Amino acid sequence: MKTKLYLFTGMLVVACSFIVQTGYSQCNCPGGDPATPVAYQDSIPPTSSSSISFKFPKFDPSIGTLTCAKLDYRVSSRSRIGVRNTDTTARIRYRFRLTIANTISGAGVSADEAFDTFFGPDSLGKYGAIDDSTTYGPLQVVNWIGSTNVGSLASYLGTGLAFMSHTQSGGFISTQGGLNYNSQITTFTTGVYVLTYYWCPAGVLARNIRDFNAKLKNENVQIEWASDNQVGNILYEVQVSSDGVNYKTVYTQPSQAAGGNSNAYQFLYNIPSGAGENLYVRIKQTEPNGKVTYSSINRVGLDKLKLSGNTVGVFPNPAINKVSLQFDAEMNGDFGIDIISITGQKMYTKDIK
Structure with a gap:
């Protein structure tokens, strides 16, 4: 070879x-x-x-x-x-x-x-x-x-x-x-x-918007911001996006003060079903002369979000004469509880608030 x-x-x-x-x-x-x-x-x-x-x-x-x-x-x-x-x-x-x-x-x-x-x-x-x-x-x-x-x-x-x-x-x-x-x-x-x-840059940044924050609160996103040195007739729009590219307006807020005063604003955004892992939030500001500026962008992670109805624990299960229900979050509203036997027969039912 x-x-x-x-x-x-x-x-x-x-x-x-x-x-x-x-x-x-x-x-x-x-x-x-x-x-x-x-x-x-x-x-x-x-x-x-x-x-x-x-x-x-x-x-x-x-x-x-x-x-x-x-x-x-x-x-x-x-x-x-x-x-x-x-x-x-x-x-x-x-x-x-x-x-x-x-x-x-x-x-x-x-x-x-x-x-x-x-x-x-x-x-x-x-x-x-x-x-x-x-x-x-x-x-x-x-x-x-x-x-x-x-x-x-x-x-x-x-x-x-x-x-x-x-x-x-x-x-x-x-x-x-x-x-x-x-x-x-x-x-x-x-x-x-x-x-x-x-x-x-996503757009011209609004210099007078400060303390902008978006965070999870139960099944919603709490959105807060403040504005300094305001003039009258400013329009704020809360805009959200699932991909960070395409934004839609979900809330509008006219300015509440003029003449150099400062004001704080907040909005509770209800997360729709089927939302992805992230939500991108920004504030759009439109001045009376038509000038448009934006806040920075906040990303809210939704991967750990637990919605009501999916977070109920039953202990013990199966049970003989006593059962406990444990919820991961505070529950509000009217609920119905059914107890079913191992053969599929409904043994007990009760409505609670």
């Missing part, structure tokens, strides 16, 4: 020159100012898996408005290929081609490229001869450096992680010498992936 080692120094130089670009010419804020970048990186150590998963933190919409995003990547693969001539009648002169197709996919992300590496010509003795085999590598067969824009931003907003995948497929074939050979390929791949978010 003989081993052939190929070195591609030019490809290695290119791989070392990978630099994440921090600019994005198409991503500007209203008024032409460049959007602010924030980048996250995930690196994959050498792996022989043909499917790689990588992840990034999502963008928190309470920071500002996500305008665009892009993914930079650098992928390197090294392969070792063993080949044996299985023709029992003659020495064969072979040429081979290795093709590795790469695909990166995720929400709004798609990139692919194939790499071909050629080997030979090499003359292999007939099967069973001392020189019926050869080995190529290990050598670099993939050096993929690129960038792609993220087409859909909705999946990258909120909390938690955004996942992407990188898959490889392909094959090793003879381009000369026929089909009577065996081959074995081992490929190790490493990857560096960088997701860059570009964001802008």
Whole structure:
């Protein structure tokens, strides 16, 4: 058996020159100012898996408005290929081609490229001869450096992680010498992936809104704010969003004072059924001259919210002659209690307040 080692120094130089670009010419804020970048990186150590998963933190919409995003990547693969001539009648002169197709996919992300590496010509003795085999590598067969824009931003907003995948497929074939050979390929791949978010302030901030707060209170969100140096006829709107992008007004409040006085405001927002894990809240302020400004954005986590009717504990269960009910929160209203036997028969019923 003989081993052939190929070195591609030019490809290695290119791989070392990978630099994440921090600019994005198409991503500007209203008024032409460049959007602010924030980048996250995930690196994959050498792996022989043909499917790689990588992840990034999502963008928190309470920071500002996500305008665009892009993914930079650098992928390197090294392969070792063993080949044996299985023709029992003659020495064969072979040429081979290795093709590795790469695909990166995720929400709004798609990139692919194939790499071909050629080997030979090499003359292999007939099967069973001392020189019926050869080995190529290990050598670099993939050096993929690129960038792609993220087409859909909705999946990258909120909390938690955004996942992407990188898959490889392909094959090793003879381009000369026929089909009577065996081959074995081992490929190790490493990857560096960088997701860059570009964001802008959600709007012109209202300087006179202070002490803005939104927090859970039972099954509602208590929203409070104060305003200084008010003029007359200011309109405040409480706006909420489930994704941090699309807001709707749920409450309006005219200003209560003028002439430099200060006032405090509050609103109790009832959380609708089917709400997601987060609620984003902001205050929109419209002045008499039509000027619109906004407060900062508050994010309220709803994942720990427990609604009435789902938080009743029964002890013991099953019971013989006594049972206790435990509620995780104060209960208000009229309730009906039914006690059912293990055979399904209603044994007791009572209405309570």
